[in-house]
Amino acid sequence: MGVLTFSDSGPATGGAPETATETPAADWRADAPRFDALVSRYRRPLLRFFRRRSVGVEDAEDLTQEVFMRLSRRFSNLHWSNPDGLVFTVASNALVDHERQRRVRQHERHVEVDPALPADEPSAETALAGRQRLQRLVAALEDLHPNTRSVFVLCRFENLTQAQAAKRLGLSQSAVEKHMMNALARLRQVIEAPNDA
Structure with missing residues (x-):
């Protein structure tokens, strides 16, 4: 078995080492x-x-x-x-x-993709159905009475309370509540209606 010795002057020369049989x-x-x-x-x-x-x-x-x-x-x-x-x-x-x-x-x-998993992106049919439903909702909003439409827009899109909407529109709070119920009922009908309706 060899013994490695290093000198302080640099790399070992790799010369012949002493062996265990030569040294006690x-x-x-x-x-x-x-x-x-x-x-x-x-x-x-x-x-x-x-x-x-x-x-x-x-x-x-x-x-x-x-x-x-x-x-x-x-x-x-x-x-x-x-x-x-x-x-x-x-x-x-x-x-x-x-x-x-x-x-x-x-x-x-590494995560393998399971083809059975739904894709993150909607299918073309789902996207088309969503666009059609949005068009029906916009049309239904335009068909609402102007006060009903204003109440819905203020409460749902501008995040006003019904009291704040009533104050802004100069209506009573009970009138605002009725307009809001009418708007929601009409929009629910549009959402639940079949696509070909």
Whole structure:
């Protein structure tokens, strides 16, 4: 089993590592690299590695941390004869897992359209029937007595109370109530009438 050592002068040369068979167990632990040296050496290269593969800044940070987590779990058992190869192989695997999880999340958010569900848009027949009903209502409003029409318009379209409409039109409140009942009864007849009427 190889041991990775870092010099303070820069990247590891990838030279021949010591092996567990050449070094007694107690000496091997003393010569093992510090994990923080691994982090400081590979953090920026890993971030660049992920960013070059169109990974967002936050995801690149998360993936870099994931690489270090995976390495830390087996740090003392890994063969470090090629540290760059090992670190970037773990990074590639983390990226593959990340993409797989992203696709699963997108698939879970995908909602398939059920053709049996009604469409948001009304059908042509429904739109035509609505236009015809509106035309009948407008015609019925125009046919109302002028006071009845005025009461209805003030109360329903201008949101006045019946007392306010009575004051504005100079009518009694009971007269306004009667005009409103007449307008509603006539418009209800028009709405409930068959389309061909």
